Amino acid sequence: MDAETVDLLVIGGGMAGLTAAAQVAAEGGSVVLAEKAERTGGSARFAGFVWTTPTVEEMRRINPDGDPELATALVDGFADGVAWIRSLGVECRPPVPVLGFGRGHQVDTNHYLDSCERLIRDRGQEVLTTTWTRSLVTENGVVKGAECVAPDGSVRRIEAAWTLLATGGFQGDPGLRAEHIHPSAADIGLRANPHSRGDGLTLGSSAGAAFGKKDAGFYGHLMPAGVSLADPARFVDLALYYSEHALLFDTTGERFVDETLGDHLTTMALLERPQARGLLVADARVHREWISASYVEGIPGVDKFQLCHRAGARSAVADSLEDFAAMPEEWGYPGTTIRDRIKEFNAATSKNGATTPGRRLDRQPLDEPPFHVVEAAPAITFTFGGLLIDAGAHTLSANSEGRTPVPGLLAAGADAGGLYRRAYAGGLAPALVFGLAAARTALTESPTALTR
Known part of the structure; x- marks a missing residue:
């Protein structure tokens, strides 16, 4: 040597x-x-x-x-x-x-x-x-x-x-x-x-x-569950940054975090929920203003819902909240509970009332159909x-x-x-x-x- x-x-x-x-x-x-x-x-x-x-x-x-x-x-x-x-x-x-x-x-x-x-x-x-x-x-x-x-x-x-x-x-x-x-x-x-x-x-x-x-936790983002990340191009393309303006439900059908504080924080919170997966729900307004828009100035916007759908993610478009009751059983989520929680959320925010968990930075209701649903999972970038x-x-x-x-x-x-x-x-x-x-x-x- x-x-x-x-x-x-x-x-x-x-x-x-x-x-x-x-x-x-x-x-x-x-x-x-x-x-x-x-x-x-x-x-x-x-x-x-x-x-x-x-x-x-x-x-x-x-x-x-x-x-x-x-x-x-x-x-x-x-x-x-x-x-x-x-x-x-x-x-x-x-x-x-x-x-x-x-x-x-x-x-x-x-x-x-x-x-x-x-x-x-x-x-x-x-x-x-x-x-x-x-x-x-x-x-x-x-x-x-x-x-x-x-x-x-x-x-x-x-x-x-x-x-x-x-x-x-x-x-x-x-x-x-x-x-x-x-x-x-x-x-x-x-x-x-x-x-x-x-x-x-x-x-x-x-x-x-x-x-x-x-x-200490980690830095990462919500990604579509079950989709391979072998291609580095997907690290940004499929990141569900818009979760800050959507609602996230765990496998019990409940919200558990203030999504508006940051997708990177929601990612850590989801890791600790049952099965470390959840349903991310957005309405037409969120799709128009955030899912298809640029996350950071200077980066072109793309329709992330369509990218996730084409990548094979578990996803759906619901024409009304009542459609959640027909959620496929194999998905493993109580669709009627999620429907009811969205209705409760919309009623509270429309009257400027309290929600649990809170919504510090975006208190607009999700009441404009259709609704875009993607199953999300945490992914890690660095520790x-x-x-x-x-x-x-x-x-x-x-x-x-x-x-x-x-x-x-x-x-x-x-x-x-x-x-x-x-x-x-x-x-x-x-x-x-x-x-x-x-x-x-x-x-x-x-x-x-x-x-x-």
Whole structure:
């Protein structure tokens, strides 16, 4: 095994890993990036917006249980992150509202990721693909690199002053999903690349890094139940974003969540209901104004109901609410109960009365036929739980009651936990901001100083 020493070893070549490696290379540092897939980019290649909340106060409002230090670092570092993207010649389009509380930019993420990789290589640094990291190298409690397995099976020892875990989370592993999210999570759909299977979590835990936060949840969306997500094009095309303006019923025929607070939150709530599936009901107004409309400014609208129907989803159009009584028995839903609950909802909202659950952001009745029905199920994009970090992307020790870093070990992207707990304000933005933070740490700090 050949030994070498670099300023930063990056394990994982997605948004966070490529960002960190490119920044180190741009500043004249030495870096090796090891990615186990055949191509870098990870799930970031399926995304198109970099965004978060415009203020720390707004972040705390929508994410009250997240780490306040990380939340502040994300919001304060966002502008520098956008400037870094633009410095590579990648266009960030003018800012637009996102999810009603955020603000961000449409970005050609493929251009950005490829530009990072090209910069790394042009500066004479290495990008290794189809390369698996089997273990970290540690000495007296300090992480000093890793042993990586090349495509031919040979083992390469890469020694580094700092090692960054950026493997993308653990959403690709059903067992880890069941252990850390919910037992039913083992069977949910994956709207992300299949390679993020908890490698960073395993490696970090072996070095004594802490995992958290408990019950953090995940980011995902409602998708049509029973429809294959093998084609990444379906990740956005079939996402039922319009659920925020529809009604969702579980297999008992009851509503259980305020759908208007966000499809990503409804997705987590549905996972915990019986059989983790439900019927999403919209009327003609919702179909006209939301199902066929653009979810985010700059993205063309399509009729998602028709896309789901053509994809083979369990779906139907009811000419009246009375048609719900004839719902097929094999669907497994009490149609008459759902009919009655919609009538009760319409009566309450028409008189500006209370509904249970509430409807904070859209209290219009669903009373304009026809009604569009799609069976929905939760699908996961990335995990919120991960290795706890500070604002400098240092992993924090599981053996300390305080915020003691694990010397030499960093984490960013979905490998890092603590930022969100059952809340969400952007996925690319944290990977970008904490990827840059990891680069700054690798360029300016000595890991051995942490042990003194």
